[in-house]
Amino acid sequence: MNSLLDLFRRFFIDPIWERSGYNWINTLVYGLLLGIAAVVTYQAVKKTGYKFDIDLFLMFTPFLVLATAVRALVDAGRYPYTYLLISPGIYFTTMAIFAISIVIGLVLRRFAEIEVKKTVIFLGAILAASQLALLLEMVKRPVAGISTILLSIGVCLSVLLVSRLWGERLTFLGSRENKMVLWFHLIDATVTFIGVDFYGYAEQHVLPRGLIDMFGTASVMYLLKLAVLPVVLYLLDKYVEEDEMNIFMKMIIMVLGLAPATRNFLRIIIGA
Numbered sequence: 432m433n434s435l436l437d438l439f440r441r442f443f444i445d446p447i448w449e450r451s452g453y454n455w456i457n458t459l460v461y462g463l464l465l466g467i468a469a470v471v472t473y474q475a476v477k478k479t480g481y482k483f484d485i486d487l488f489l490m491f492t493p494f495l496v497l498a499t500a501v502r503a504l505v506d507a508g509r510y511p512y513t514y515l516l517i518s519p520g521i522y523f524t525t526m527a528i529f530a531i532s533i534v535i536g537l538v539l540r541r542f543a544e545i546e547v548k549k550t551v552i553f554l555g556a557i558l559a560a561s562q563l564a565l566l567l568e569m570v571k572r573p574v575a576g577i578s579t580i581l582l583s584i585g586v587c588l589s590v591l592l593v594s595r596l597w598g599e600r601l602t603f604l605g606s607r608e609n610k611m612v613l614w615f616h617l618i619d620a621t622v623t624f625i626g627v628d629f630y631g632y633a634e635q636h637v638l639p640r641g642l643i644d645m646f647g648t649a650s651v652m653y654l655l656k657l658a659v660l661p662v663v664l665y666l667l668d669k670y671v672e673e674d675e676m677n678i679f680m681k682m683i684i685m686v687l688g689l690a691p692a693t694r695n696f697l698r699i700i701i702g703a
Contacts, residue, residue, distance in 0.1 A: 447517065453636050461519055465683070472526075473679055483679040485608070490548055491529060491686075493555025498525040499690055500562035503697035507569060528558070571702040572630075579625050579696055583618045590614060603664040608681045616660055616688035620652035622695045630699055660684075 443457050453461075473483070481487060498521050504510045505517060514520040532554045536547035570576070590613050594604040603609055623639070626632035627649035634640040634649065642651045663684065671677045697703075 447514065448512075455637055458637050464519075468526075469679070469683055473676070477675075483675040483682065485611075485678075486548060488682050488685065490551045490555070491682075493552060493559045494525050494529045494532070495686060495690055496693060497528070497555060497559040497562060498522065499694035500559060500566055500697060502694050503701065503703060504562060504565060506698050506703040507566075507701055508703075509565060509569075529555070566697055566701055569701040569703075572700050575625065575630065576696070576700040579622055579699065582625070583621045586617045586621055587614045590617065601661075603661050603668065606668075608678055608685075609664045609668075612664060612681055612684050612688070613656075613660055615685050615692065616656045617653065619688045619692035619695075620656050622692045622699070623652045624649040626695050626699050632695070632698070 443460075446454060446457060476483065476487075501510065501516060502518070502521055505512055510516055515524045529551075532551045533547065535554065536545075536550035539545045539550050540547050590604070590610060593601065594610065597604075604613075623634060627634060627643060634643050639649075639652060639655060642655060643649050645651075664681075667677055667680055671680060
């Protein structure tokens with residue numbers, strides 16, 4: 432029993448409190464837990480009658496910004512470093528707040544005939560704005576922020592250009608959701624590249640960290656994303672035929688790109 436507790440502390444507890452990043456063990460376990468949570472979430476939302484589409488993702492986006500803003504404020508020392516405010520705990524906290532907002536939206540729809548989507552987006556926007564306002568007071572690197580935004584825009588426009596020129600051959604670029612997956616992950620690559628190469632930040636995830644150490648530059652993140660994502664999107668479109676499940680899985684992939692991109696961008700501009 433003691434040996435199991437020691438292993439659990441070594442691979443799960445210590446990396447959180449020592450801020451040493453992820454390892455292969457906790458990466459695999461967190462991935463498994465994400466899969467289980469995804470299945471439970473999918474079934475629960477389906478029972479409410481909601482469809483998995485971009486509207487649902489837009490409903491969740493303010494809460495994603497809320498989570499990343501709070502996480503950046505933790506890095507800056509504004510909030511305490513507690514399990515519920517850091518990864519992976521903050522994702523459970525965020526989902527709980529999102530679920531409560533949906534319940535409020537359902538209540539208002541019943542008694543005030545207000546659309547659930549409007550209520551949820553409004554609540555999420557208010558919460559996110561309150562945290563972003565705190566971060567704006569702490570901005571130390573505006574040039575870094577502007578540079579990151581401009582480079583990200585250039586990368587996203589490149590995806591659109593490639594889609595226009597070779598869209599018939601590159602079938603994985605055929606849908607809006609697929610383009611969004613690429614956009615968010617290439618933005619994540621851009622933020623990682625600028626943060627690591629120019630401001631001395633360190634990559635926390637196992638595989639990217641190993642590749643960055645091997646090549647000596649975080650620009651390798653572009654190659655990693657472009658090597659993996661087209662294959663994943665192709666397989667999803669080929670083998671996941673149910674539209675809602677297909678979009679839901681892509682929404683999860685979007686979050687896995689947009690969440691770290693937003694958090695790391697905020698960290699860079701406030702110097703945390």
